[in-house]
C-alpha cells in the first residue's frame with residue numbers, strides 16, 4: 083500500500099500556502115562539557131557565510147538519521163554512532179520552505195574537519211551567543227535557546 087502524507091499540518095508535504103517542503107536533518111553535536119558544534123555555510127550555498135548547526139537535505143528515500151550520518155561524514159568527517167530525534171521546526175525562507183529535524187548527538191567518532199573548506203567552532207553552553215558565530219541562520223537561533231533552557235539552574 084502506498085503511504086500518503088497529509089497535505090497540511092504536521093508532516094505535510096507542502097506548506098499552508100502550497101510550497102513544497104524541503105526536509106533537512108540537522109545535528110546538535112554536544113560534548114560532555116555542554117559545548118556544541120556550529121559550522122559556517124560555505125560559499126556557493128544560500129546564506130553563505132552564515133553559521134548553522136551542521137546537516138543537510140534528505141535525499142529520496144532517506145531517513146533523518148541516515149541523512150544526518152551521511153551529511154556529517156561528508157561535511158565534517160565525523161562518524162555518528164548514535165543520534166536522538168529532538169525537535170522539529172519549520173521555516174519559510176525566500177529560497178525554500180524547510181522542515182528542520184534537529185537531532186542530538188552525544189556519541190560520535192573522530193574530530194571535525196572542514197571538508198568543504200568551511201569554518202567550524204565549538205560554542206560554549208548558555209544563552210549568550212559568541213560574536214564569532216554571527217550571523218547565525220534565523221532558524222538556528224531558537225536551538226541555542228532550547229539548549230540553554232535545558233541547563234541546570
Ligand SMILES: Nc1nc2c([nH]c(=O)n2[C@@H]2O[C@H](COP(=O)(O)OP(=O)(O)OP(=O)(O)O)[C@@H](O)[C@H]2O)c(=O)[nH]1
Pocket residue numbers: 106107108127128129134135136137138139140173175178180182219220221222
Ligand atoms: N544544516 C542546517 N540547515 C539549516 C539550519 N537552519 C536552517 O534554516 N537551515 C536551512 O536548511 C537548508 C539546508 O540545506 P543545505 O543547503 O545545507 O543542504 P545540503 O548540504 O544538502 O545542500 P546541497 O546538497 O544543496 O549543497 C537550507 O535552506 C538552510 O537555510 C541549520 O541550523 N543547519
